[in-house]
Amino acid sequence: MSGTIARAWAVRRCDGLVLGFTDHDRALSFEGIAFRPDSGLSARAVVQGLGLSVDNSEAVGALSDAAITERDLMAGRWDAADVRLWEVDWSDAANRRLIFRGHLGEVVRSGAAFRAELRGLSEPLNRAQGRVYHPRCAAVLGDGLCRFDLTRAGYSAEGVVVLEEGDRLELSGVAGHDAGWFEHGQLVVLSGAAEGLSGMVKADAALPGGRREVGLWTALGIRPAPGDRVRLLAGCDKRAETCRMKFLNYLNFRGFPHLPPEDWLIAPKVNR
Incomplete structure (x- = not known):
């Protein structure tokens, strides 16, 4: 197989659109996806680590009307798209192995080309987990925690x-x-x-x-x-006063406005 190896990419956007790309000079097809050779998409070396370290790579390619357009890229339609990368025997596509799975991270445009960061499945482990105790609200205006209806008149x-x-x-x-x-x-x-x-x-x-x-x-x-x-x-600065007076939504406020500030811990204690 070593002399007939090609790479094949499948990218699924959040809206359900699936596109296939390959660095082979002819189209490949498997798993119901057609992998096109004329897209201009290619990959740099995939860095994979043991344990919980984050796999990373980059995808580079050309903007085109048929595949990845400037308008879709700038509109964020490719943000967080699911990515799978195979090494495949182009003479027998059944002989293949999945070497990377993750999603697109930061996308940078340069002229008529783009460069997209690839983030592996372990990347979410770098994010803060659980609830943050902070005086300001942790919800996003209008989400399931906030429950404010942004279609209300005036907002x-x-x-x-x-x-x-x-x-x-x-x-x-x-x-x-x-x-x-x-x-x-x-x-x-x-x-x-x-x-x-x-x-x-x-x-x-x-x-x-x-x-x-x-x-x-x-x-x-x-x-x-x-x-x-x-x-x-309408905008929200996450303060309790704004939630209460501007949005009349204090019942759903997701912060801790009475939490002592950090300097309270080092303030001198007064003996009584």
Whole structure:
């Protein structure tokens, strides 16, 4: 088999789309997946360790209209996609072995190509497990722990892009909200080339005439154009006061606001 070895990749996105790639010069097929040789996807050496160490590798490839497009990449549709890598005998695909399974991590675009980090099955062991005891809320606004309904009137608004300058956008048609109402919230693009992209709101200022200036923490991968519609979702800074006064949702607050601060442990004790 050593003289007929090729590599084959199967990548399953979170939306269910499955694509197959191979570094062989002809198409391969097994497990109901067609592995194409013309995708431009290849892999660097897979580093595998014993025990609980994290396997890692990189996938590099070219952007194309037929397989991995710039729009899908920038929209995050490839984030956390499931990845399997085989060594396969191209003369007999039944003779193969699975050498890597994991998911895509950070994806970096460079010109007409991309580079994606691969993370093995043991990678989740690096994450914090269990509940964190902290004065601020540990839930995500609107999730199953928070239980707040973001479709309630007043907690979202739609507008039209008037001006776009990287991580700063000026919108029209957004009125009736206090300045800062959408800080720590989300901006979602509803139309245009950037449709489906979203970003976290860093700053939110109300301007005269129903206009609004929104600053994002990071510019979107595909920039919205003037005339594109966007939706703003109210932001939460995770404080107990915000949960109680802004969202009227203190019953579901997932923090510990009365937890003593860290300096309490080293504060001098007063004898009484």
